[in-house]
Structures are given as structure tokens and as C-alpha cells.
Amino acid sequence: MSSSDTKYLREVESSEYEHGFFTDIEADKAPVGLSEEIVRFISKKKEEPEWLLEWRLKAFKRFEALVDEHATPEWAHLTIKEIDFQSICYYSAPIQRPSLDSLDEVDPQIIETFNRLGIPLAEQQRLTGVAVDVIMDSVSVATTFKAELAEKGVIFCSFSDAVRDHPDLVKKYMGSVVPYTDNFYATLNSAVFSDGSFCYIPPGVHCPMELSTYFRINEAGTGQFERTLIIADEGSYVSYLEGCTAPQRDEHQLHAAVVEIIAHKDAEVKYSTIQNWYPGSEEGVGGVYNFVTKRGICSGSGSKISWTQLETGSAITWKYPSVILKGDNSIGEFYSVAFTKGRQQADTGTKMIHIGKNTRSTIISKGISGGRSQNSYRGLVKIQKSATNARNFSQCDSMLLGDRSGAHTFPYLEIQNSTAQVEHEATTSRVGEDQIFYCKQRGISEIDAIKLIVNGFCKEILAQLPMEFAVEAQKLLAIELESSVG
Amino acid sequence: MLEIKNLHVSIEDDGTEILKGVTLTVNAGEVHAIMGPNGSGKSTLASVLAGRDGYVVTEGSVIYKGVDLLDMAPDKRAREGVFLAFQYPVELPGVSMANFLRQAVNSVREHRNQKVLSAMEFLKLMKEKAQLVQLDPSLKQRAVNEGFSGGEKKRNEIFQLAMLEPTLAILDETDSGLDIDALRVVSEGINSLRSSDRAFVIITHYQRLLDYVIPDFVHVLVDGRIVESGGKELALKLEDQGYDWLKPTESDPITA
Ligand SMILES: Nc1ncnc2c1ncn2[C@@H]1O[C@H](COP(=O)(O)OP(=O)(O)O)[C@@H](O)[C@H]1O
Ligand SMILES: [Mg+2]
Numbered sequence: 001m002s003s004s005d006t007k008y009l010r011e012v013e014s015s016e017y018e019h020g021f022f023t024d025i026e027a028d029k030a031p032v033g034l035s036e037e038i039v040r041f042i043s044k045k046k047e048e049p050e051w052l053l054e055w056r057l058k059a060f061k062r063f064e065a066l067v068d069e070h071a072t073p074e075w076a077h078l079t080i081k082e083i084d085f086q087s088i089c090y091y092s093a094p095i096q097r098p099s100l101d102s103l104d105e106v107d108p109q110i111i112e113t114f115n116r117l118g119i120p121l122a123e124q125q126r127l128t129g130v131a132v133d134v135i136m137d138s139v140s141v142a143t144t145f146k147a148e149l150a151e152k153g154v155i156f157c158s159f160s161d162a163v164r165d166h167p168d169l170v171k172k173y174m175g176s177v178v179p180y181t182d183n184f185y186a187t188l189n190s191a192v193f194s195d196g197s198f199c200y201i202p203p204g205v206h207c208p209m210e211l212s213t214y215f216r217i218n219e220a221g222t223g224q225f226e227r228t229l230i231i232a233d234e235g236s237y238v239s240y241l242e243g244c245t246a247p248q249r250d251e252h253q254l255h256a257a258v259v260e261i262i263a264h265k266d267a268e269v270k271y272s273t274i275q276n277w278y279p280g281s282e283e284g285v286g287g288v289y290n291f292v293t294k295r296g297i298c299s300g301s302g303s304k305i306s307w308t309q310l311e312t313g314s315a316i317t318w319k320y321p322s323v324i325l326k327g328d329n330s331i332g333e334f335y336s337v338a339f340t341k342g343r344q345q346a347d348t349g350t351k352m353i354h355i356g357k358n359t360r361s362t363i364i365s366k367g368i369s370g371g372r373s374q375n376s377y378r379g380l381v382k383i384q385k386s387a388t389n390a391r392n393f394s395q396c397d398s399m400l401l402g403d404r405s406g407a408h409t410f411p412y413l414e415i416q417n418s419t420a421q422v423e424h425e426a427t428t429s430r431v432g433e434d435q436i437f438y439c440k441q442r443g444i445s446e447i448d449a450i451k452l453i454v455n456g457f458c459k460e461i462l463a464q465l466p467m468e469f470a471v472e473a474q475k476l477l478a479i480e481l482e483s484s485v486g
Numbered sequence: 487m488l489e490i491k492n493l494h495v496s497i498e499d500d501g502t503e504i505l506k507g508v509t510l511t512v513n514a515g516e517v518h519a520i521m522g523p524n525g526s527g528k529s530t531l532a533s534v535l536a537g538r539d540g541y542v543v544t545e546g547s548v549i550y551k552g553v554d555l556l557d558m559a560p561d562k563r564a565r566e567g568v569f570l571a572f573q574y575p576v577e578l579p580g581v582s583m584a585n586f587l588r589q590a591v592n593s594v595r596e597h598r599n600q601k602v603l604s605a606m607e608f609l610k611l612m613k614e615k616a617q618l619v620q621l622d623p624s625l626k627q628r629a630v631n632e633g634f635s636g637g638e639k640k641r642n643e644i645f646q647l648a649m650l651e652p653t654l655a656i657l658d659e660t661d662s663g664l665d666i667d668a669l670r671v672v673s674e675g676i677n678s679l680r681s682s683d684r685a686f687v688i689i690t691h692y693q694r695l696l697d698y699v700i701p702d703f704v705h706v707l708v709d710g711r712i713v714e715s716g717g718k719e720l721a722l723k724l725e726d727q728g729y730d731w732l733k734p735t736e737s738d739p740i741t742a
Pocket of ligand 2: 528529530573658659
């Protein structure tokens with residue numbers, strides 16, 4: 001044990017004592033709170049190289065400065081209780097001890113949802129953190145799947161493994177799209193990120209299958225500070241799926257992930273998300289705060305990045321998957337459905353930064369708000385001077401269920417090149433009484449009518465999802481609607 | 487099958503009375519035409535029978551197949567065989583005709599203890615019934631009424647009627663806005679659906695539909711009351727003479 005280690009441990013012990021409590025700290029868990037020591041502790045635990053520790057420390061310095069300036073983001077249309085960053089535990093070992101003994105201890109509504117989604121019992125236990133002693137099928141699935149990828153030269157592994165096995169790639173690309181200085185939560189993530197996914201597609205390779213974090217999560221638990229890095233080399237293609245429809249219980253209230261995508265010349269990355277973190281109770285107690293920074297760069301000409309998301313979970317969502325269109329003729333797309341109910345708040349949208357010539361972007365956002373929820377679209381389309389003949393089309397549609405929810409649209413435009421063509425359409429509607437009556441007159445019940453109408457409203461987005469994901473997404477929406485309207 | 491007795495209906499919002507004591511009996515197999523000037527309450531009658539919100543029944547009763555119709559939720563009425571062809575069919579953006587009708591047909595079939603149709607059986611049925619009103623079969627992928635022409639919307643209503651096989655079909659101005667060819671197609675569709683266990687109530691402003699679909703009875707609704715009933719020749723008289731002779735004149739007021 002090094003001297004700094006012993007010193008650190010002593011400090012921890014004394015500070016614990018100082019604060020008048022004693023916890024049985026396991027070796028794999030950092031004490032609560034954030035300090036330079038903690039950042040070093042994390043890096044050490046993960047046996048990281050020096051350069052990565054340096055990077056984390058720079059981020060931490062920056063974070064401290066931001067906290068001193070009280071520079072937590074405030075501009076989003078959200079009401080957030082102040083987060084105490086010193087009350088969070090920033091590191092626990094990736095393989096967590098199951099914290100529950102049986103499914104009986106899980107919120108019955110979640111179990112109900114599992115059953116309706118047809119999720120097998122073992123899987124339910126895994127998702128809710130219940131102790132399981134059966135070996136799951138998915139492990140063997142993951143293994144065969146890895147062999148096939150390796151054959152094509154595709155790298156798909158945990159972020160930690162990538163740091164160990166492919167340090168040059170990580171060093172070259174990490175922070176190149178989302179620098180640690182980017183925003184408050186990205187800075188926090190850069191200092192303390194736990195783990196995440198890494199993906200590299202070699203030149204000319206069409207990735208033979210959809211890469212899903214669903215499999216990866218089985219190997220290492222998702223952290224609250226995840227980091228994902230996807231690199232699509234020249235002429236390659238990959239479709240990447242994040243999340244799953246099953247509601248995920250999580251004891252961490254704050255999630256601040258970072259996702260970076262790099263698409264080289266003629267490469268295409270399709271990134272699909274289904275986000276269904278615990279939204280809190282009907283009254284707004286508990287629930288995950290989801291502050292994510294997702295950004296891709298179309299660095300080469302003719303490249304394409306497309307974000308598709310279905311957001312139904314979390315108490316608060318704050319997320320703007322963006323594309324920097326640097327290469328000429330590159331394409332950025334953003335397709336989103338955000339469904340909020342109860343007391344949920346979602347502030348989501350995108351940024352399309354046009355730099356290259358003939359760059360094109362499409363934004364289609366559908367917000368559905370029920371209960372007393374607030375659902376905002378916030379989007380920026382920026383056409384820089386260099387972006388001759390850039391085009392953007394944006395369409396933001398909001399649908400209100402009932403009369404206590406809110407929908408808001410904040411489109412921002414910054415155009416510095418007069419050849420730009422930018423179109424924006426926005427609509428807000430209620431599920432019409434006359435539409436529901438029409439369905440009922442054909443024998444369809446009210447809830448089924450609402451499901452039909454909402455699914456129709458989201459159709460063009462759901463159609464962007466890979467087939468199986470789309471079917472799941474539709475089921476999930478139906479269940480969410482039932483619990484918010486029924 | 488349907489027995490309307492002394493039905494009084496007001497608008498919920500402002501209490502205006504629209505129907506002022508309508509009495510009408512419809513038996514299985516019969517075709518009744520209800521005619522009358524604009525604003526006389528024809529659509530209101532259709533809406534109340536189908537269970538649309540916004541109306542209050544202040545007096546009277548409606549018995550359908552022996553039970554109180556007004557007590558039933560609108561979707562239940564539909565499953566029990568009440569069908570309304572809307573005067574203004576509603577658009578459902580993004581909802582495909584196939585999805586919409588499959589859900590409708592199966593919920594009705596389930597209610598009748600009939601076997602739920604498989605996707606294949608359903609599409610076959612859809613194709614067959616679409617031919618009845620000469621709707622393009624590609625319509626199954628189109629969103630309900632979205633981007634349909636006026637005539638297509640009306641034909642679509644009759645198509646849905648054919649799919650759902652109701653016992654009581656109420657057609658609200660299905661003929662309006664149709665050119666003569668479309669009118670003929672729709673009429674032939676309706677005629678082919680006439681049967682001894684199905685009744686029709688056909689609301690129309692003009693008598694021209696009745697040249698093709700010959701009614702057993704014609705009723706004239708003026709200012710919320712049926713002021714005249716007769717056979718099919720009544721429609722022709724109305725065509726000739728208009729409604730004025732039936733309206734209360736100042737010298738001959740109808741006292742309440
Ligand atoms: N939902 C409603 N709200 C307010 N007024 C209505 C409503 N429905 C019908 N009316 C009024 O009731 C009267 C009869 O309308 P309607 O039944 O549509 O007549 P018709 O179909 O015979 O032309 C009209 O004066 C109309 O304005
Ligand atoms: Mg009318």
C-alpha cells in the first residue's frame with residue numbers, strides 16, 4: 001500500500017469520526033462526498049494510467065470552480081431541488097451486491113409492468129437488484145455475440161477494458177466531442193465517471209448486429225456516471241441501442257452520463273435510446289434525475305449521425321443529443337418521443353451545429369404530457385458562416401392529455417450564412433374529444449382510443465427504431481398511458 | 487328494435503332545447519328517412535343515440551333491443567350494434583385504417599362471442615368490404631380519414647359499416663358532398679347491406695339519396711319535432727314543395 005493510500009484512509013477514518021457516524025465501509029466502496037482524494041481513489045481502484053488520472057483531476061478542479069461560482073445550470077424549464085454533491089457516493093465496485101432479498105420488496109407497480117412486458121422472472125430479479133443464483137441466458141448470448149464481432153474487428157467492451165486494452169483510441173477520442181469543460185454535469189462526469197461502453201468500428205465494416213448495452217449491463221452494472229464512446233471509422237456503419245423498456249430501479253438519484261460519437265468520412269451511426277428510469281411516485285417523491293450530455297461529430301464528409309429516443313422515465317430529464325456537422329455533406333438527425341406523467345419534468349431537445357457545406361439536419365420531436373407533468377422541447381439550430389447551402393427541417397409537436405400538464409417549445413436559431421434554408425413547424429394539440437368519440441363509436445374503449453391516437457402521433461419516430469425495439473417501445477408507451485390515464 | 491319516446495334534449499352548455507319531444511319506432515329490417523331543414527336537430531338526434539357528450543336528455547326514453555340505450559356507454563352501444571356514419575368523419579393522424587378497424591372489429595366480435603380475426607382473415611375481410619364502396623385497397627395503410635377527399639370520407643363511413651355489421655345503422659347526411667357517381671356507389675353499398683335483421687335511419691337534407699335507397703318511412707323533423715310522417719312519396723312532395731308548408735307560420739303558431 002502506498003503512502004498516499006494510507007494517508008487517504010486515515011483521512012477517511014478521521015473524517016467519518018469527525019462527523020459522528022460510523023459505517024461499515026466495504027473495501028470496494030468510496031466514502032460519501034467529493035474531493036480530490038476521492039477522484040484519486042476511483043482512478044486507483046480502476047488501475048488507470050497516469051494520463052487519465054490527470055484528466056480526471058483537471059475536470060475536478062473545474063468542477064470545484066463551478067460550484068464556487070454557483071454555476072449549476074438554471075436555464076432549463078425545470079424545477080429542481082438543490083442537489084447536495086457531498087451526499088453522493090462516487091464509487092462502488094461494478095458488481096454490486098444484490099440489495100434486496102426477493103421481488104416482494106420491489107414496488108408492485110414495477111412488477112406489474114414487468115409482467116405485462118413479458119420479462120422473465122430471472123431478468124426481473126436482475127433488473128431490480130434481487131439476489132439471483134441462476135446463470136442467465138443472456139450471459140451465453142453475450143459470449144457468442146462477442147466472437148462474431150471480433151471476427152469483423154469490431155471492438156465492443158466496457159470503458160475500463162478499453163482504457164486497458166485500447167488506450168491509444170481512448171486517449172485520442174475521449175473528450176474530443178464533449179470536453180470536460182463542456183457543462184456542469186459533463187465536468188462532474190469527467191472527474192468521477194465509473195464505467196460505460198466503448199465501441200470502435202473499423203473502416204468499411206458494416207457492424208453485423210445491433211450493439212445493445214442490454215448485454216453489456218450484465219457484465220458490469222451501469223453506474224450513475226456512465227461514459228460511452230463510439231467511433232465509426234471511414235465508411236463503417238453501426239446501430240447502437242441503449243437502455244431497455246423494463247423500468248429500472250436505482251438507488252442513485254443523480255445520473256449524469258456522457259456519450260460521445262465520432263463518425264468519420266462516409267460513416268453512419270444510429271443511436272437509439274429507450275429511457276425508463278424510475279420516475280418517482282405519483283406525488284413526485286424519489287425518482288432519478290437524468291442529466292445527460294450526448295453529442296456526436298460528423299467529422300468526415302458524407303457522414304451521418306442519427307439520434308432516436310423514447311424518453312418515458314426519470315423524475316427530471318435534461319438532455320440534448322446533438323450533432324456537430326463538420327464534414328461537408330454530412331447529415332444529422334434527431335427523432336424524439338418524450339412522454340411525461342405524474343410530476344415528471346422533461347427538458348429535452350437537440351443542437352445541430354452546421355459547419356460544413358451542404359450539411360443537412362432533421363429534427364422531429366413529439367412530446368406527450370399527462371398528469372401534472374411539464375414537457376419542454378429546447379432546440380438550437382446553428383448555421384455557421386462556412387456552412388454554405390445548409391438545410392434544416394424542424395418539427396415539434398406536443399400533445400396534452402388532460403388539462404393540468406404543460407408543453408413548451410423553445411426553438412433557437414443562429415444563422416450566419418444567407419444560403420441557409422431553415423424550416424420550423426410546431427403544433428400543440430389535445431387528444432380531441434371528437435377523436436375519442438369517433439373511436440368509441442366504433443366499439444373501441446376510451447383507453448384503447450387514447451393509445452391508438454398517441455401511437456399515431458408518435459408513429460414516425462417509432463418507425464425510426466430498430467424493429468424489435470420499436471415493438472417494445474409501443475408496448476411501453478401503452479403501459480405508460482394506461483397508468484397515466486386509466 | 488328502437489323505440490324513441492317523447493325525447494327532449496338540450497345543449498349541456500347553455501341549456502338550449504334542441505329536440506322537443508321526438509317519438510319514433512324503428513323495427514328490424516326497416517329503412518327510415520329523417521328529413522328536415524338545416525338546424526332542425528337531425529344531427530343532434532343521431533348524436534344522442536350514439537352517446538356523444540354535451541347533450542342532456544331532459545325528458546323521454548330510448549329503448550334499444552329491450553334495454554335503456556341512454557344508460558349505456560358509447561363504446562358499449564357500438565358493440566351492441568349501434569353504428570353512426572358521421573356527417574363530419576374525424577381524422578386520426580398516424581392511425582392506420584387497418585389498425586383502427588382491426589381493433590374496432592375485434593372488440594365488437596369479442597362482445598358478440600365471435601372468434602377474434604387473425605391478421606390474415608382481417609385483411610381479407612377488409613379487401614372484400616372495400617370493394618363494396620369501391621375504395622382502393624391501399625387504404626389500409628392510410629391514416630383514418632387523413633387526406634381523404636370529401637367523397638372518400640363518406641365512402642369510408644359506409645365501408646366501416648360493412649365491416650362492423652351493426653343492427654342499427656344511423657347515416658347522417660352521408661349523401662352530402664357526393665357527386666352523382668359517388669352517390670350511386672354509396673347507395674348500392676347501402677342497399678347491399680339491407681337485411682331483415684338490420685335497420686337503417688337515414689338522415690338527409692335532400693331526397694336524391696332516396697331515389698336509390700328506397701325508404702319504408704319518411705319523417706320530417708322541423709324545429710326539434712317530427713311534424714309529418716309518411717311513405718316514400720312524402721320525400722317527393724318535399725322535393726317539390728320544400729319545407730315551408732310544414733313550418734309554423736306567424737298566423738298559425740304552434741303553441742307550446
Ligand atoms: N354541441 C352543440 N353546441 C351548441 N349548439 C349545438 C350543438 N349541437 C347542435 N347545436 C345546435 O342545435 C341546433 C340543431 O343542430 P343539428 O342537430 O346539427 O341540426 P341539423 O343536423 O338538423 O342541421 C343548431 O341550432 C345547432 O347550432
Ligand atoms: Mg346535421
